[in-house]
Amino acid sequence: MAKPLIQLALDSLDFGTTLRLASLAAPSVDILEIGTPCIKHNGVPLVKAMRALFPDKKLFVDLKTMDAGEYEATPFYDAGADICTVLGVADLSTIKGVVTAANNHGKQAQVDLINVPNKAERAREAAELGAHIIGIHTGIDQQLAGQTPFADLNEIVGLGLNVQVSVAGGIKPETVQQVVQSGANIIVVGGAITGSDDPAAAARKIRELVDAA
């Protein structure tokens, strides 16, 4: 089995802090994610700066699009995003719009299953629409209520859909190897790296754990 990709979720609101944390962790991660509050705060200029600073990394923009899919996502792919997200609770027409924008650029669209009631059904529908990645996502507000993404991850991986599966939601050194063994293709780590006293070392540690799993 191919090793999963590691995605760094950048959830600061500050433009410069985001670039600094990305620089520290970049040697150990595959995908740099501009988180939703961060993109709403900073807009397309941050995507362009990240693209210029990190030409060899995949760039993920967590738009969490809910409407006007192709219209909203297109300028972010234009600016250099490799992956944009659309909400699984959105209309199928909205999901299709983001998939179209991605395909027009030779890039990828991820459907985020946060708060989707029937995740397996929506994952199948998204795959049929051509979504490239399904995101299993326990939100920050849900994590604070004690939830984890692991049961959902096992269910979606078990469907055997022709998509990549990404998992996010409080993943840390103690749980990352369990996630690798669950068969996720992309593992998102945020606070365990960005909240560390030494983000570069924390990212290296995650890389070592993933490689050893």
Added chain:
Amino acid sequence: MAKPLIQLALDSLDFGTTLRLASLAAPSVDILEIGTPCIKHNGVPLVKAMRALFPDKKLFVDLKTMDAGEYEATPFYDAGADICTVLGVADLSTIKGVVTAANNHGKQAQVDLINVPNKAERAREAAELGAHIIGIHTGIDQQLAGQTPFADLNEIVGLGLNVQVSVAGGIKPETVQQVVQSGANIIVVGGAITGSDDPAAAARKIRELVDAA
């Protein structure tokens, strides 16, 4: 019955075009809305520019927050927003977070019912959490599929909740008086003004129709 407020939805992606359209329509509208694609594109700097240019207008930022409610919304209220939106399909904890951010600033939070399966139930829950405005919203992708917000508007107004009710979704001169008579407190008009050859005249026309309804 008090006349409803008129809200102008600004859905251009361009910073300058947004300011220009707002300037043209401002004399005839009460609330200036930075639409979701526009805020994701331009970020907080656009909120600050709008606040500075239009000190006497209410400023609406259509964040459509899905997670991390208080964290995401707080800087937008700090920057001058009077109303931010949170998705009705989000966790109740996320809705509560945006309400908290609003209350901390003496401002308002709007819950957007786009794609909510049981709109009456979620409107009641949102009102109990202290949401100030319930938004009845037929998305752009849904409008393209021929849907309108009018049936949902009648249902939510009929609940008699202690909230304001806002309605959006393809409202134009031919339908705006029906919306006023349905009892909406806030009427959102976008393309019928911003897509007009003469946005200032189109906004005046909407104002006259609302005042005469």
